[in-house]
Amino acid sequence: MSTDDLAKTSLYDRHVALGAKFAGFGGWSMPLQYSGVVDEHTAVRERVGLFDVSHLGKASVTGPGARAFVDSCLTNSLEKIGPGQAQYTLCCDESGGVVDDLIVYLRADDDLLLVPNAANNAEVVRRLAAAAPGGVEVRDRHRDYAVLAVQGPGSDEVLTALGLPTGHPYMSFTETAHDGVPLVVCRTGYTGERGYELLVPWDDAATVWDALLAAGAGHGIVPAGLGARDTLRTEMGYPLHGQDLSLDISPVQARAGWAVGWSKPAFWGRDALLAEKAAGPARRLQGIKARGRGIPRPGMTVTAGGEPAGTVTSGTFSPTLKQGIGLALLPPDIAEGSEVQVDVRGRAETFEVVRPPFVRPSTKGS
Amino acid sequence: MYPDDLRYTAEHEWVRSPGEADGSVRIGITHFAQEQLGDIVYVQLPAVGDEVTAGGVCGELESTKSVSELFAPVTGTVVARNEELDAAPEQVNSDPYGAGWMIEIVPADTGAVDQLLSADEYRSQVEG
Numbered sequence: 001m002s003t004d005d006l007a008k009t010s011l012y013d014r015h016v017a018l019g020a021k022f023a024g025f026g027g028w029s030m031p032l033q034y035s036g037v038v039d040e041h042t043a044v045r046e047r048v049g050l051f052d053v054s055h056l057g058k059a060s061v062t063g064p065g066a067r068a069f070v071d072s073c074l075t076n077s078l079e080k081i082g083p084g085q086a087q088y089t090l091c092c093d094e095s096g097g098v099v100d101d102l103i104v105y106l107r108a109d110d111d112l113l114l115v116p117n118a119a120n121n122a123e124v125v126r127r128l129a130a131a132a133p134g135g136v137e138v139r140d141r142h143r144d145y146a147v148l149a150v151q152g153p154g155s156d157e158v159l160t161a162l163g164l165p166t167g168h169p170y171m172s173f174t175e176t177a178h179d180g181v182p183l184v185v186c187r188t189g190y191t192g193e194r195g196y197e198l199l200v201p202w203d204d205a206a207t208v209w210d211a212l213l214a215a216g217a218g219h220g221i222v223p224a225g226l227g228a229r230d231t232l233r234t235e236m237g238y239p240l241h242g243q244d245l246s247l248d249i250s251p252v253q254a255r256a257g258w259a260v261g262w263s264k265p266a267f268w269g270r271d272a273l274l275a276e277k278a279a280g281p282a283r284r285l286q287g288i289k290a291r292g293r294g295i296p297r298p299g300m301t302v303t304a305g306g307e308p309a310g311t312v313t314s315g316t317f318s319p320t321l322k323q324g325i326g327l328a329l330l331p332p333d334i335a336e337g338s339e340v341q342v343d344v345r346g347r348a349e350t351f352e353v354v355r356p357p358f359v360r361p362s363t364k365g366s
Numbered sequence: 367m368y369p370d371d372l373r374y375t376a377e378h379e380w381v382r383s384p385g386e387a388d389g390s391v392r393i394g395i396t397h398f399a400q401e402q403l404g405d406i407v408y409v410q411l412p413a414v415g416d417e418v419t420a421g422g423v424c425g426e427l428e429s430t431k432s433v434s435e436l437f438a439p440v441t442g443t444v445v446a447r448n449e450e451l452d453a454a455p456e457q458v459n460s461d462p463y464g465a466g467w468m469i470e471i472v473p474a475d476t477g478a479v480d481q482l483l484s485a486d487e488y489r490s491q492v493e494g
Contacts, residue, residue, distance in 0.1 A: 021404075036459070037430040038405040227404065227431055293408055295428055317407040317430050344425070345433070 005315035009054035009148055010205045016053065019222055026118030028055035031225040040228035041319040044191055045359075046151035049224035050212050053190075053197070054205065057102070057121025058145045060115045061128060063136040065327070067109040073131060074337050075251065077261030083108050085172045086186055088259050090251055093267030096276055097247035097284040100124050101239065101256070103188060105173060113184075113199075115147070117241050127268075145206030150212060151195030151232075153362070154219040159185070159196060166196070168190035170364045181208060188230060192361035234316050234325060236358020237287055242286055243298055244313045244327050252276045254285045283310060283329045286336070286364050289321075294342060294349025296326035301343045302351075304334055312342060318358060322350065322353075325358045367397045371464055372489035373479055377400075377437045380463065383479050389429045390470040391479055395427070395436070396491045397462050403429040406458045409451040411436070411469055416444045419469060420478065425468065427458070432438040446470035446471065 006029035008339030015022070020031035031052065033040060043049050061070055071078040076089035083106055091099040100120035105113040116124045121142050129138040150158055156166040164185055165174045173186035184199035200208045214223060231327050232239070239245045245254050252273060260273060288296060303309055315326030326342075334340065341348040368374070373381040385392035400406065408428040418424040418438035425436035429472035447469045451457060458466035473479060483491070 032431070033404060036405050038407075038456075231430060293410075295408060299435070317428070319405075319430070322407075 007055070009052055010202050011054065011209055014206060015052065015223075017065050020223075020225060023226065026055055030055055031223070033225040034223045035229040035230060037225075037227035038319045039114035040222055040224035041231050043220065043222040044152045044224055044228060044232055044240055045320060046192055046264055047220035047222075047224055048154035048158055049228065050209070050216065051149040051224050051229060052146070052147050052205075052209070053229070054146040054202070055118040056117035056147050057114070057118055057124065058141040059113065059116065059125045059128070059197075060139045060141050061112045061132075062137060062139075064110055065133065066112055066136050067083045067101035067106065068180070068332070069132060069136050070112055070128070071264070072266045073128060074102075075260040075267050075269070076104075077264055077274075078104070078106065079261070081144060081171075084174070086188055087171065089260055090125065090245075090256065092251070092267070092273065093247065094269055094272065096250040096252070096269040098241065098245040098249065098251060098254075099127065099247065101241050101245055102257075104185065105184070113141075120241065129161060140219075142203050145253070146202050147207065147222055148192075148198045148200060148209060148212065149189055149195065150198065150216075151189045151191040152193045152304050154216070155193075155195045156210055157219050158216040158221060160214060162211055167366070169179045178208060178211065183208070189363065190238060191232040192238075192357065192363060193360065194362055194365060195234075208261065222319060231319055234314055234327070235318050235320055235357065235359040236361055237327060237358065239285070239327070240252060240314060249285070249313070249329065250276060250281070253281045253283055272281065280332060284332050285313065285327055286310055286330045286334070287354040287358060288312070288315075288328050288340065288342070288351040288360060289354050291339075291350040293300070293324070294344045294351065295324035296302065296328070296342050296344070296349070297350065302328050302330060303348070304338070304340045309334060309340060320359045324349075326351075328357070368485045368489050370485045372463070372485060373439075373482035374389065374485065375437065375439045375482055376491065378492075379437060379439045381439050381466050381473045381482055385446070385470040387464060387470050387472070390445050390474045391440065392470050393439060393464055394467040395458065396488070396492075400459050400462045400466070403434060404431065406455045407456045407467065411447045411457065412444045412484060414444055414447060417442060418442060424478070438471065439482060440471060440473045442471040442473040444469050445472050447476055
């Protein structure tokens with residue numbers, strides 16, 4: 001795919017002006033980094049970072065019965081939340097494979113907003129629209145909203161400086177306005193830090209972006225790209241769809257069973273997932289942490305006792321721990337604490353099997 | 367960004383002649399290369415005494431996002447390696463022509479360095 005075929009967010013010119021390096025992701029040309037991955041990563045852990053994640057999908061499900069309809073399709077139980085709350089959930093196929101993982105914003109019983117991954121938005125919309133009963137409307141709203149993520153211990157100060165609401169509970173959201181621009185301010189993120197994601201009308205994103213950078217200047221805010229987003233989420237062990245979750249990697253294998261409403265009467269993939277849960281998964285997603293200097297990368301082979309055991313699905317250098325970390329699909333008999341080897345371009349590097357997160361998260365504090 | 371007193375390769379290494387060790391040349395990667403790689407977190411270098419061949423892979427540079435190979439600019443014997451890069455690989459980013467140097471090689475053919483790109487030639491390659 002040439003650069004010309006990639007979609008651009010409404011902040012593209014801002015990123016160019018800030019000297020970003022770009023990379024294609026999910027069909028979008030996105031800022032990979034500005035000052036550098038480690039610098040941006042550290043800013044988010046210690047101060048605050050601002051991400052443009054407008055490539056993320058957006059879709060609305062509206063009309064009478066919208067909530068019950070979505071609850072009968074996606075895995076997590078919408079009974080667990082009320083209006084004003086968001087939830088992590090999965091869209092599976094009938095075999096239990098993961099079409100996408102996404103966030104559902106429950107505005108009202110007849111008004112839900114979904115935020116799927118960039119590359120999967122159209123497919124999630126297609127599946128929901130095909131199944132929707134009369135009166136329930138599923139709409140692709142990918143370019144209706146920009147998404148700005150303000151992440152890090154200083155995020156409350158930055159939002160407060162703009163007069164925006166802060167301090168609402170983790171995974172809840174507030175609808176507000178800034179300078180006449182309507183905003184949804186949600187206490188969510190993909191970094192493991194305290195932070196917020198703002199849904200902004202697509203064409204107003206630059207105004208809000210500029211205001212956040214100006215308000216954050218005294219708090220050490222930096223623009224941060226997808227490179228830092230990936231190292232931050234990997235330190236948390238958060239799965240990335242297409243690597244750690246996929247049509248071939250079920251939520252039972254990826255240990256995302258906490259996002260499945262097992263007692264619900266219906267959701268896509270229910271029978272297959274219940275059967276896999278009862279039988280026990282053939283492989284499980286585990287954390288691996290380097291004993292030496294090796295850095296695992298997706299696709300590398302994991303061996304145990306000299307025999308092939310599994311595959312690395314995500315891997316990077318952890319800027320916080322200063323060592324290689326990753327996620328790998330391994331047989332269930334390989335327990336936490338055991339040693340495995342990863343074939344790093346012909347070298348057998350030793351890793352310890354651990355339970356993520358690799359770095360303690362601070363998302364939920366009040 | 368591309369000092370005039372150095373020689374360069376198309377694979378983005380620089381060569382300084384002479385190096386500190388007797389009869390050696392010093393080798394590193396260019397400003398352009400470190401910028402393309404991003405934050406370098408791991409540098410694997412050949413051992414002192416290793417024989418390297420011009421154009422052959424002699425090491426590995428790993429950044430937060432990617433891996434790239436280090437190529438030997440000339441044929442010869444490795445006589446020194448920058449041990450500081452083990453603990454401080456970020457010096458390759460912050461000072462690619464100084465503290466971020468990588469190895470010193472005693473070339474088998476002392477004229478080989480003169481065959482490499484001049485600063486002007488290299489600059490026109492990367493700035494196209």
